[in-house]
Structures are given as C-alpha cells and as structure tokens.
Amino acid sequence: MVILGVDPGSVRTGYGVIEVRHREYRLIEAGVVRVPPKAELSERLSAIHRGVSAIITRVVPDLLAVEDVFHAVNARTALILGHVRGVVLLAGAQAGLAVMAYAPATVKNEVTGNGRADKAQVAFMVNRLLKLPVTRKAGDATDALAVALCHAHLAGPRAGLPS
Amino acid sequence: MVILGVDPGSVRTGYGVIEVRHREYRLIEAGVVRVPPKAELSERLSAIHRGVSAIITRVVPDLLAVEDVFHAVNARTALILGHVRGVVLLAGAQAGLAVMAYAPATVKNEVTGNGRADKAQVAFMVNRLLKLPVTRKAGDATDALAVALCHAHLAGPRAGLPS
Secondary structure, three states, X not given: OEEEEEEOOOOOEEEEEEEEEOOXXXXXEEEEEOOOOOXXXXXXXXXXXXXXXXXXXXXXXXXXXXXXXXOOOOHHHHHHHHHHHHHHHHXXXXXXXXXXXXXXXXHHHHXXXXXXXXXXXXXXXXXXXXXXXXXXXXXXXXXXXXXXXXXXXXXXXXXXXXX | OEEEEEXXXXXXXXXXXXXXXXXXXXXXXXXXXXXXXXXXXXXXXXXXXXXXXXXXXXXXXXXXXXXXXXXXXXXXHHHHHHHHHHHHHHHHHHOOOEEEEEOHHHHHHHHHOOOOOXXXXXXXXXXXXXXXXXXXXXXXXXXXXXXXXXXXXXXXXXXXXXX
C-alpha cells in the first residue's frame, strides 16, 4: 500500500509518500509543494492543487492522509489554513482516493508513543521507522511523513497487504 | 461585463450572476450549489468545486467576486468555511478569472449605503437594483448577488463597458 501524507500550511505544504509492505515502511519521496509566495491567494491555492494532483499522478497512492485540525491559533489563521487544506482534500477526492484525517495528538502518539511529543522527537522516530539517518532534522515533510506512518500503523495488517 | 458572486458556506454555497451594461444591472441567474449534506468533507468540497466550475463554464463570467472573511465565530467555523472558500477561489483561478474579495461591511455599504445593514435591508436593495419584486425575501443567493453588485459599483464605469 502506498500512502501519501500531506501537511497543509499557509506558507509551505509538506508531503511524504511511503510504501507499506509486510509491516515494513519505505520512503518513496518527500518534499514541499512550492508556491509563488507573493502571488494572490487564489493563485497560491491553484499551485498547491496542481502540485498535489501532480504528486498523486506520479506516485499513484492508495490513500491520502492529512492531519485533522480542530484548533488553531486564531480564526484568521484557521481560515487561511482551511483554504489550503480544502484544495488538498479536493485533489484527493478528484483522484478517487480515500481520505483519512488524524488528530495531531493521534499522529504523535502512533509515531512516538507520546501524544505530546515535540517536533524533534517526531523527526527522530520518522527517521527510524523509515530507516533514514536519525540525525536528519525535522523539515517541511516531517509532519506529512508522520501522518502517513500514523495511518500505516492504525490501518494495521491491512496496510501491509500488497496493493 | 458579467460578474459571478459566490457566498461560500459550510452548508450552502449561494451564487449569483449579474450583467452590467451602461450602469444597468441585470440578473442572469442565481441559486445555491447543492452538495450531499451527509457526505465526507472531501466529497462535499468536490461537489462545490464541480458546481462552481459548471456555473463558470455556463455563464462565462469576466470576474469572480467573493466576500473577504477575516472574522468568524470561532476557529472551527473559520476552518470549515476556509475549506469551502478555498475550492471556490480555486475554481475561479483555474478558469483564469480575476478574483476580487470585499469585506462584508464594504458589500453592505455599497449595496445599501449602510455598512451594518441587516439581511432584510440587503435583500431589499439587491431586489431593487436588479429590478426584482422588492418583496422577495433574503435567500441563499442574496449575499452572493450583493457581492457581485458591490464589485459592479466599485469597478465604476469600467464595469459598464461591453465585455
């Protein structure tokens, strides 16, 4: 099973693609969807939608996993984040992907065993689970990979079936 | 000039299309983009995006006008509203439309002369400006028509040019 994790952000949208087979996780690719920072909001949304759609076309995932966000610093931040998350979910739905959302605490708990883990701890465990050098620092794709791993873990044996 | 106004909502997304010619306004069509209410968020977003894209294809507007939302009751509401607004702006950007956003107080002020007008007053003036029966009550499309009229007014003589 191939899982695409996406971490929508108002400035940078991280993504990570992992393959799960026989309970083993493998990194396929990870990075950030780049957008022209000074463009109008609608143009930035268009770039994010295009970028995520291109990743889906390239890696043909079985599922899109994103963090579920109920809390935000304030309504203004939530609104902008919502715009980005909206076009990410849309890209998944348009490709016919199942979309799963997990609360941030669930993601942290499944990846590190601690629902309140900090970013460095999440990065450490993401690296371990994907057999990357554990000294790799947290980056734009860390949270995206974490949510993909969270789904892989929670989906259980089913996620290990050949897809 | 043909203006598409959209009022994104978490439950109902209203829209209104007006034509502006020689400072005269005419209603082309108005209504609500229907979505399956019990569907997953990503499916609802997909339906809204499809619906708005279909309207754009049908009426070929010159511009998309939406309300600019900086305030919301709370972060949760803002987040959901942001998702919907995001896919609406995306539909406009994908069609190559200019997208204009106006603050709610600006819309009310341009339509009624009172930035704090209530919904009934906005509906009354929308009906008058579009030469509809003034007894028509406020509906799902009222705010969408109001933001389209707001743009028509502020764009000034340019909006009256044959497009």
